[in-house]
């Protein structure tokens with residue numbers, strides 16, 4: 001597994017924990033426990049639930065040193081914040097939001113230089129890390145994990161279950177010394193990944209040896225990159241099965257990844273009281289989740305297989321009584 005991760009990412013070493021929140025906690029405590037962690041004000045994220053970067057830092061025993069402003073942070077801001085107490089410079093990829101307009105940020109490659117000169121570690125939390133350049137399939141470019149490693153970060157962390165499309169997992173890769181310290185940290189045991197997830201992750205990662213195979217076999221990738229032709233065929237079948245109307249719509253990705261990406265495609269609009277219908281479908285068996293636009297309930301075929309189209313047709317007919 002370690003060899004596979006190193007192979008796919010170019011990292012020297014790798015270790016796994018049960019999710020990326022745990023990875024961030026473990027790495028921060030390892031490299032900055034009792035010391036300072038320097039981070040841009042534009043990257044103090046909340047990912048939902050109780051995961052807020054400032055809180056996680058506090059729990060990891062690192063003192064947060066904020067630099068720059070919400071929209072603009074410069075190299076000199078980081079340099080001015082470095083001192084004998086600094087343990088880490090933290091770069092956080094804004095996986096689930098974007099700051100647009102009059103903005104400036106310091107790239108990871110430049111931060112590595114600044115960190116190296118000061119003798120501290122650069123940690124790059126990618127959040128929704130992707131192993132393939134999604135632009136090869138016409139999607140927005142996201143920095144790949146391999147690129148983050150090549151920029152020289154001491155540690156890179158990312159989720160196994162966002163864009164990667166595997167089971168819940170937190171992946172820690174980077175330089176041998178830093179990863180080794182994480183692996184032998186007492187928290188590593190408390191945040192250990194379970195064996196089933198490990199097996200699932202290994203199977204998912206193996207598919208990435210061939211990006212086209214990954215695209216075919218990993219649901220999140222095949223859904224994100226589904227052709228309009230395929231979606232139109234499913235939408236047509238769904239419209240027929242439900243008596244709904246075919247409409248063109250724009251979907252969003254969700255799941256804390258690719259926040260601005262729009263996915264145009266066909267959907268089926270159902271007639272009737274949208275809220276009531278939505279609730280009936282959500283609480284049915286199988287549960288069907290649509291979305292409401294202009295007071296109509298839309299069903300998007302992007303996340304359905306052909307077999308599921310038939311099942312959803314049945315669920316809709318039951319819900320509509």
Ligand SMILES: *Cc1c(COP(=O)(O)O)cnc(C)c1O
Nearest residue numbers: 019020021047095126127128159
């Ligand atoms: C999602 C996310 C996390 C937490 O990852 P989980 O695997 O959901 O625990 C941490 N950092 C960033 C930047 C994220 O986007």
